[in-house]
Amino acid sequence: MPFADKIIKRNNVTILGSGQKTLLLAHGFGCDQNMWRFMLPALTPYYKVLLFDYVGSGKSDISHYDQARYSSLEGYAQDILDICEALDLQDVIFVGNSVSSMTGLIASIQKPKVFHKLIMICPSPCFLNFKPEYIGGFEKVDLEELIDLMDKNYIGWANYLAPLVIGSDNSEKLVGELSGSFCSTDPIVAKAFAKATFFSDYRHLLKDAKHPVKIFQSSHDALASTDVGSYMAQQLPKAELQIVEAEGHCLHMTHPDIINKGLRDYID
Amino acid sequence: MTNQAIGFSNPKPDEFQSGALITNENREIVYANTYFSDELNWTLKKLLGQSSDVLFTISSKIFCESYLMPLLIHEKKCEEMQLTLFDGNGKRVPVIVSAKMDEKSCIYWSFFNASKRDKLYEELIDARKELEAQAKTLKLMASTDELTGLMNRRELNLRAPEVINQAKRYTHNIALLMIDIDHFKKINDAHGHLEGDRVLKALGQKLLKFGRQTDLIARFGGEEFIMLLPDTNTSNAKIFARRLHQLTSGIEVNHAPVTVSIGITMTDGSHSLDDLTNQADGALYEAKKNGRNKTEFYKET
Numbered sequence: 001m002p003f004a005d006k007i008i009k010r011n012n013v014t015i016l017g018s019g020q021k022t023l024l025l026a027h028g029f030g031c032d033q034n035m036w037r038f039m040l041p042a043l044t045p046y047y048k049v050l051l052f053d054y055v056g057s058g059k060s061d062i063s064h065y066d067q068a069r070y071s072s073l074e075g076y077a078q079d080i081l082d083i084c085e086a087l088d089l090q091d092v093i094f095v096g097n098s099v100s101s102m103t104g105l106i107a108s109i110q111k112p113k114v115f116h117k118l119i120m121i122c123p124s125p126c127f128l129n130f131k132p133e134y135i136g137g138f139e140k141v142d143l144e145e146l147i148d149l150m151d152k153n154y155i156g157w158a159n160y161l162a163p164l165v166i167g168s169d170n171s172e173k174l175v176g177e178l179s180g181s182f183c184s185t186d187p188i189v190a191k192a193f194a195k196a197t198f199f200s201d202y203r204h205l206l207k208d209a210k211h212p213v214k215i216f217q218s219s220h221d222a223l224a225s226t227d228v229g230s231y232m233a234q235q236l237p238k239a240e241l242q243i244v245e246a247e248g249h250c251l252h253m254t255h256p257d258i259i260n261k262g263l264r265d266y267i268d
Numbered sequence: 269m270t271n272q273a274i275g276f277s278n279p280k281p282d283e284f285q286s287g288a289l290i291t292n293e294n295r296e297i298v299y300a301n302t303y304f305s306d307e308l309n310w311t312l313k314k315l316l317g318q319s320s321d322v323l324f325t326i327s328s329k330i331f332c333e334s335y336l337m338p339l340l341i342h343e344k345k346c347e348e349m350q351l352t353l354f355d356g357n358g359k360r361v362p363v364i365v366s367a368k369m370d371e372k373s374c375i376y377w378s379f380f381n382a383s384k385r386d387k388l389y390e391e392l393i394d395a396r397k398e399l400e401a402q403a404k405t406l407k408l409m410a411s412t413d414e415l416t417g418l419m420n421r422r423e424l425n426l427r428a429p430e431v432i433n434q435a436k437r438y439t440h441n442i443a444l445l446m447i448d449i450d451h452f453k454k455i456n457d458a459h460g461h462l463e464g465d466r467v468l469k470a471l472g473q474k475l476l477k478f479g480r481q482t483d484l485i486a487r488f489g490g491e492e493f494i495m496l497l498p499d500t501n502t503s504n505a506k507i508f509a510r511r512l513h514q515l516t517s518g519i520e521v522n523h524a525p526v527t528v529s530i531g532i533t534m535t536d537g538s539h540s541l542d543d544l545t546n547q548a549d550g551a552l553y554e555a556k557k558n559g560r561n562k563t564e565f566y567k568e569t
Contacts, residue, residue: 002438030334138326145352145360146327152350152389153331162338164330172293172341172373179338222329 007086011052011079012059017044021093021267024050026080028098028250029197030190031163031183032058035097038256046264050087054079056189070192073099073200077106084114091116093267097252098122098164098223099197105205105213112210119263120215122249124224125232126201134203137225143198150191158187164223167248178253206235213239214266216251216259223249240266287363287379291320293372307381309356320377325352325360340369350382350389362386413487415465416472424486424494428541431484431498436537443505443534445495446548447475447512450527450560452491459521464491467526470519478515494545502565505532509563527561534565 007013014033023043025036033051043049053060054076069075080103084092092115096104101123108115127136127143150157162179170178213236217229226243233241242262244251252259282301287308290299297315304310315322321329328351339346345368353361363379370376411423419427435442449455449467456464468491475493479485484496497508509530517525531552533544547566554564 142326145325146330148393149327149331149350149352151393152386153335156349157331157335160335160339162334164334167333175337176341179341222326222333 004086007082010055010061010064011083013083014051016040016049016051017047019047022048022050022089022091024080024089024092024094026094026096026100026104027053027057028100029164029193030161034058035163035250035253039252039260042260050083052083056193057185058183062186062189065189067192070196072196073103073106073202076103076196077110080104080107081111081114084111089114093117093119095119095263096121096123098124098249102200102202105202105209108211109205109208115211117267118211118213119266120213121252121259122218122221122224123215123232124228125203125206127198127223128201134231135227137223137228146198147191147195150187150194154187158185158190161185161190163250163253165248165250165253167220167254170247170254174254178250203235206232207237209236214262215239215241216262217241217243218246218248218251219243220247221249289320289377289379291375291377293374295320308353308361311356314356323353325354328352336367340367340375344369350386353379416469416487418472418476419484419486421486421488424484424488425541427484428496431496432535432537432539432541435498435535439536440499441501441534441536443497443500443532444544444548445497445505445509446488446531446545446552447493447495447528448552449491450529455521463521467519467521471516474515474518478511502534505534513561513563529555529560530563531555532563532565
């Protein structure tokens with residue numbers, strides 16, 4: 001099988017819509033490309049939109065899973081670069097949720113030519129606290145306990161994993177709808193993704209960004225505070241921060257209209 | 269028969285050795301049994317009217333949001349989930365949670381202390397970690413040549429078929445090089461086995477440094493090495509071999525450069541590893557016959 005076909009199958013790449021500009025949407029931890037479904041209707045008439053699942057997530061081909069490769073975000077960034085190479089992409093507008101903001105940043109620094117702009121939805125370069133200079137939001141003991149809980153709730157947890165929406169103010173109906181498609185994953189794979197996500201520290205990379213970045217930050221997000229957003233906007237060479245008055249970590253699911261408008265204003 | 273305990277003050281229906289909690293549709297606590305005060309050091313006053321979030325650690329909250337709540341909303345119940353609670357003094361307590369949700373979105377929670385079970389889990393997790401680490405070490409030992417650190421023949425046999433298959437699938441050529449140190453026996457005889465070992469190690473290091481990430485580099489046995497180079501044509505292989513001769517001459521024994529003989533065979537992926545090593549071996553024999561310190565390609569007869 002030629003390289004391109006192999007990658008398209010491996011990462012379950014979906015190509016939608018048409019337009020001059022190409023958007024590549026990258027999902028966060030605990031989900032797959034389905035999490036973009038609320039944003040798509042407003043995007044596909046104007047842009048070519050590419051969706052994919054990281055190896056180990058969604059309907060990707062798990063036979064390509066490699067524990068060493070996917071133990072750090074560089075491995076996930078390589079998935080992004082592989083997809084761009086397979087489809088011969090250039091000037092991509094990359095949109096990432098949560099951890100994918102950082103994988104996108106890693107990829108864009110490695111192959112600047114492929115990218116044009118980066119959009120980050122509820123990003124965090126580092127979830128750990130390094131007091132006093134940086135407050136990522138979590139003490140090490142909390143994150144270790146989180147990984148522990150994944151071990152201790154082994155099977156059930158991975159079968160019913162829902163996107164990390166986190167916002168008790170979001171209505172039950174909305175949470176129900178958002179979590180409607182549980183992401184049944186292999187627990188070992190999901191745990192490795194969680195480890196790579198929650199224990200990573202890529203603060204040092206921010207200053208090396210080669211593209212303009214737009215950050216959407218939620219005003220009340222248990223996983224990434226507005227301080228984290230301000231920190232990023234300060235460290236990135238060229239960044240724009242928009243605080244969205246909302247609860248939770250998945251603005252593209254809870255507030256797709258606001259994100260779509262902000263995104264279109266930024267790229268058009 | 270009706271349930272006689274309800275409405276009586278003795279026996280007390282509140283006094284179970286497990287936590288019972290009811291939250292309303294806003295997830296505020298509207299009922300907590302005496303277990304919370306007797307065993308978990310909470311006072312009713314501190315709990316009632318509060319969000320159930322006050323009970324959970326940060327990691328448990330994440331777990332609740334991404335797993336327990338969606339499950340409750342969709343399945344109306346969840347059973348046997350392990351979470352961590354804070355007791356009234358801020359101490360972490362592992363608990364097993366079962367909960368159900370009624371049509372008005374009230375949640376009925378039950379909590380069982382899981383400290384002992386948690387210890388068992390910890391031991392299991394540690395045992396698994398240790399086994400994984402051991403398996404990794406064993407795998408490394410089984411696949412690596414101890415002296416040079418290169419992969420051994422067994423590992424080459426395991427990994428070569430995939431590389432050969434890929435060549436066939438992506439229609440490119442691969443080269444197999446068999447590299448043999450000239451007069452190795454003389455080095456051993458004249459300077460001892462330690463000196464022989466040093467030469468083997470030095471050559472192994474050079475091959476590893478020179479090879480690409482996708483190349484398979486193995487010690488095939490004795491003083492013989494094999495390199496399997498994917499996506500390589502004949503002229504690439506020639507240049508590669510020439511560089512190898514140069515590199516090897518950087519290793520010296522008694523101020524004289526070490527030399528190697530190299531046999532090369534090419535394939536489009538339609539040969540087995542056995543075929544290829546036999547062919548390269550034949551070419552290597554030619555190189556030795558023609559005076560050593562040479563490269564010969566396998567020629568089909």
